[in-house]
Each structure stands twice: as C-alpha cells, then as structure tokens.
Amino acid sequence: MSLSDLPLMTYLANAVDILLVWYVIYKIIMIVRGTKAVQLLKGIFVILIVRLISEFFHFQTLFWITDQILIWGFLAIIIIFQPELRRALEQLGRGKFFSRSGLREEELQEELVESIIKAVDYMAKRRIGALISIERETGMGDYIETGIDLDSKVSSELLINIFIPNTPLHDGAVIIQKDRVAAAACYLPLSESPFISKELGTRHRAAIGISEVTDSLTVVVSEETGSISLTKNGNLHRDLSKDTFREMLSNELIVSPTVKQASSARWNWRGKRHG
Known part of the structure; x- marks a missing residue:
C-alpha cells in the first residue's frame, strides 16, 4: 500500500465510523420511542441549554448546579432508563440490534x-x-x-x-x-x-x-x-x-x-x- 492510499483509507474509516454511530443512535431512538424515556431525554436537553446559558452569562450558582446534575446524571440515567437499557441489551444478546428489522x-x-x-x-x-x-x-x-x-x-x-x-x-x-x-x-x-x-x-x-x-x-x-x-x-x-x-x-x-x-x-x- 502506497502512502497516497492512506488518506483514502482514513476517509473510508471515518465514514464507516460515522455511519455506525448514526445507526446506533437510530436503534436507540427506535427502542425508546413511545416510552417515558423520550420525555426524560427532552429534560436532559433542557438542562444542557440551561448550562450553556448560565456559562455564557456567568451565572455561577446555576452553572454549578447544572454541572453537578450532568456529572451525576450518568448514574441517574442508568437507574431511570433501566427498562430501555435492559431491552437494548436483550436485543443485542439475541443478535437483533444489528439485524435487518424488515426481514420478516x-x-x-x-x-x-x-x-x-x-x-x-x-x-x-x-x-x-x-x-x-x-x-x-x-x-x-x-x-x-x-x-x-x-x-x-x-x-x-x-x-x-x-x-x-x-x-x-x-x-x-x-x-x-x-x-x-x-x-x-x-x-x-x-x-x-x-x-x-x-x-x-x-x-x-x-x-x-x-x-x-x-x-x-x-x-x-x-x-x-x-x-x-x-x-x-x-x-x-x-x-x-x-x-x-x-x-x-x-x-x-x-x-x-x-x-x-x-x-x-x-x-x-x-x-x-x-x-
């Protein structure tokens, strides 16, 4: 393989990486669609917006509160999204996560x-x-x-x-x-x-x-x-x-x-x- 082929391989690897990430995001959306997780995701989005606003206007207390929420939010997400996470892991274990949903x-x-x-x-x-x-x-x-x-x-x-x-x-x-x-x-x-x-x-x-x-x-x-x-x-x-x-x-x-x-x-x- 020549050095001139390296950029092409890099671009292909990046393209595949992006497609895989989007596919995983798509499957996650399909799993949580129609559940309470949708509303909770909206809540997280609101918190992110508040954090950006507080950082821009230098609201120290509000920024600290939202920062703590995001730091500990990972643990909270595991607890709150437990049914959806379990469903996703079950589908992954059955080999359905990357399967063709329209097959049957x-x-x-x-x-x-x-x-x-x-x-x-x-x-x-x-x-x-x-x-x-x-x-x-x-x-x-x-x-x-x-x-x-x-x-x-x-x-x-x-x-x-x-x-x-x-x-x-x-x-x-x-x-x-x-x-x-x-x-x-x-x-x-x-x-x-x-x-x-x-x-x-x-x-x-x-x-x-x-x-x-x-x-x-x-x-x-x-x-x-x-x-x-x-x-x-x-x-x-x-x-x-x-x-x-x-x-x-x-x-x-x-x-x-x-x-x-x-x-x-x-x-x-x-x-x-x-x-």
Missing part, C-alpha cells in the same frame, strides 16, 4: 392481520364488545401505562379471551405494538366532537378520540349490534363487512408505504366523519 416484517404483519380478523369475526358474531388499538408511528406509551402490561404475542385466542364479558381485562382497550399485545384494560381519550352520532357508545368515542391524537388504527366491535368499525385520523368507518374490514386492515398494515399514502387519501373521502 411483512410476514409478521400478515399474521397480525389474520389474528385480528379471526378474533373480530368471532366476537362480532357473538356480539362481544371489543376495542383494539394498533400503534403505528406515534408512540402510545402513555396509554399503555394506564392498563395491565401483557407483552404477549398477538393471537386470535388471546384477543377473544381478553374481551369475554365479566373477565378482569374485558373493560378498556387492548393496545398492540408491532406483533405484541402490549397491554389490556387501557384507558383511551374520549372524543369531544359534537358531530359524533348519539347512537355511538363509549368504545366508539374512545376509538375516535385516540385517532384524533395519534396515527393509530383502532378496531371497534359493538356489543349492541355486533357491527365492526375502524377509525383513523379522526375518521370513523362503520358497519364494515368482513371482506371490507379485511381489505382496509390489510391496506393499512401490510402494503408498501406508497400504497399506504394512497390508502390514507382514500380514508379522507371514503370515511364517514364521526359516523
């Missing part, structure tokens, strides 16, 4: 859709009320914390058993993250829109409410009529047939991002606004 994504999405359709069809025929919210880009960590943690693989049998009347978890909503039932008996915000039909109950109001503040997809099975409804972006699609429900759910959860954008556009004019 479509297969998992298809399994998720089939499980939900099977469960919803069963409950609709027997008029078992249900409320299932599927997390997408917007984290639903705050709503998950209002319920009972499950962290179980999604299956039609599990969903049906959760919503069987008079069981401990049948009240409230089930929240699904990827292919996992994150929690059951969760409280969702009720929509305050005056345009909601009076014949709609609490489940439909909660489904519309959560779709107004997140990009989640929420399924409702009416306890009174057994009808199936779907909400997204504040729009309520009511009285869906099994085939229509399958088509809409598949379009939203399985298809490519380009088709999803087209599907979202169809929601805007096909959806019945608040029933």
